[in-house]
Amino acid sequence: MDLAKEIRSLIDRKEYLAAGKLADQELSKNNKNHYFWYLRGIISLKRKNYPYSLECFENAIQLKKEYEYFLAKGITYFEMFEFEEAILEFENALSLKKDAEVYFYLSLCHMFIGTAESKEYMETAYLKNKKKTKELIRLFYNDVLRKSWELDDKQKKELRNLIESLS
Numbered sequence: 369m370d371l372a373k374e375i376r377s378l379i380d381r382k383e384y385l386a387a388g389k390l391a392d393q394e395l396s397k398n399n400k401n402h403y404f405w406y407l408r409g410i411i412s413l414k415r416k417n418y419p420y421s422l423e424c425f426e427n428a429i430q431l432k433k434e435y436e437y438f439l440a441k442g443i444t445y446f447e448m449f450e451f452e453e454a455i456l457e458f459e460n461a462l463s464l465k466k467d468a469e470v471y472f473y474l475s476l477c478h479m480f481i482g483t484a485e486s487k488e489y490m491e492t493a494y495l496k497n498k499k500k501t502k503e504l505i506r507l508f509y510n511d512v513l514r515k516s517w518e519l520d521d522k523q524k525k526e527l528r529n530l531i532e533s534l535s
Contacts, residue, residue, distance in 0.1 A: 375407050379414065387411050402431035409440055418448050435465040442473060451477040468497035472504045479526055486526075 371394060378387035391408040394401065409424030425441035428434070442457030455477045461470045475489035493501045 372403060372407065375404075375411075379407070379410060382414070384411050384415050388415075399427075400431060402428045402434070402437070405431065406434070406437050406440065409437075409444075413440065413444050413447070416447075418444055433460075433464065435461050435467070435470075438464065439470055439473075442470075446473060446477060449480070451481050466496065468493040468500045469504060471496060472501055476508070480523065 371390060375387045375390050378384075378390070388408065388411045391404055391411060394404045395408060398404075405424050405428035409421045409428060412418075412421035412424055421444050422441060425437055425444065428437045429441065438457050438461035442454045442461060445451070445454035445457060455474065458470050458474045458477065461467075462474070471489045471493035475486050475493060478484075478486035478489060490501075493504075
């Protein structure tokens with residue numbers, strides 16, 4: 369198994385410390401490998417080390433502009449509740465690939481900042497890929513909305529209405 373696949377496997381198994389150690393070893397030998405910077409950013413994102421994940425994604429993007437790198441950087445800002453910055457990164461991702469996932473996240477960002485584009489982006493995500501969008505909604509609802517104390521009742525209601533409009 370090549371090293372990148374091994375690191376991805378460790379990430380999938382939630383063995384972030386081992387994955388990080390391997391990524392760090394590779395980056396110490398060759399810090400110009402964009403994909404290993406991306407993997408290191410994913411590991412840091414999973415561990416909620418947002419500043420370092422942003423640094424890693426920025427290093428990856430400086431070396432090669434990839435949809436996944438901008439998407440991951442946007443997700444990092446999103447998890448930090450820095451929605452304006454997240455929107456910029458998601459728009460960069462969108463310029464490279466028109467995928468349901470990026471429309472989904474743009475919808476959520478606009479919902480949190482209270483702009484009308486939220487519904488339009490969610491509808492676009494749904495039209496692009498109904499199955500993927502429903503899965504993203506389900507995951508987001510289970511992982512964030514139901515457990516979140518950060519969301520006020522208005523935001524929860526708006527998200528529920530958005531979800532119901534797609535059902």
